[in-house]
Amino acid sequence: MATGQAAISHETFHDLPSDRAHYYLRDLLAAVGVLEPYEPRIERITPWLTEQTTPLTPAHRQTIEQFAHWSVIRRLRHAADRDQLTKGAVQGARYQIKKTIELLAWLEHRDTTITDATQTHIEAYLDSTTTSTVTIIAQFTRWLADTGTNTHVSVASLPPSKAAVTMTDDERWRHVRTLLHDDSIRLYVRIGGLFMLLFAQSLTSISRMRADQIDITNPDRVTVAFRHEPVQMPEPLGALLREQLTRRAHASYASRDNGWLFPGGRPGRHLLTENFRGALVDLSIHPHSARHAALFSLATEVPHMILAQTLGISHTNAITWAALAARDWSGYIPHRAAQ
Structure with a gap:
């Protein structure tokens, strides 16, 4: 970059090793205004998502990519714009995407797509899952209905937990x-x-x-x-x-x-x-x-x-x-x- 052999841009860093030294240099260039601001924790989700969706069919891969980018990652970007993005939020987003992928893989094993899934399929899947998974699938089914992907399935959201004091x-x-x-x-x-x-x-x-x-x-x-x-x-x-x-x-x-x-x-x-x-x-x-x-x-x-x-x-x-x-x-x- 210093000698003009490579452009000083975010695109150049995409082709460089993903290690601490390159992350630091990229952050430094963004901090002093040479590069546009960016959020590395969000950007690193994209290659991870590609790796996670490889086993899925093309139709399901497209569905999860749309859900991830237009719902989950979009929410992270809004938090980043307000400077409220946390490590926990990023980890939670990855967990949400991973659990949604597990549902799609479960449907594939039963020769069913998410567009053809019925309420019986969803309830059968949730019978063996945890409370946190139920909440995640509830968000996914709402997105399915909002986008018209599948308007026949739904999961009731759990009531929010009440305020409590556990420290004397x-x-x-x-x-x-x-x-x-x-x-x-x-x-x-x-x-x-x-x-x-x-x-x-x-x-x-x-x-x-x-x-x-x-x-x-x-x-x-x-x-x-x-x-x-x-x-x-x-x-x-x-x-x-x-x-x-x-x-x-x-x-x-x-x-x-x-x-x-x-x-x-x-x-x-x-x-x-x-x-x-x-x-x-x-x-x-x-x-x-x-x-x-x-x-x-x-x-x-x-x-x-x-x-x-x-x-x-x-x-x-x-x-x-x-x-x-x-x-x-x-x-x-x-x-x-x-x-």
């Missing part, structure tokens, strides 16, 4: 004390875990926070704008945030900074949620349980409309947790107006 308040505060005072834990893990345990932030939101969301201009306090309204940080969390900003200023991030509070190893990208999740689980802090415990605790103390406004969660989610905490904040606004 004592456990939550024990984890908070550990993260506040254990200097052997990596700084980004301490800050991310405290944002989750104290302010119910999701790992997805934490990983893509920007440095300008932190305000340290006042020497007596540190504030964080999780959404619009700044929230004052308790100490020593405020001190940890000052240290993180100092490290960013002194470190040589070069092209991979891009304003992220937690810059990642890939040029121009933030730290992945998996970096936070893996480190927290190693400390016996399970993110799902920890965030639910924080939401429950906050919902007992703060009106749901304030939670949604300051923490960046939806009003519906805030109301759900207020109901679970058995707190009725309907009189909050008239009471505030009266004062």
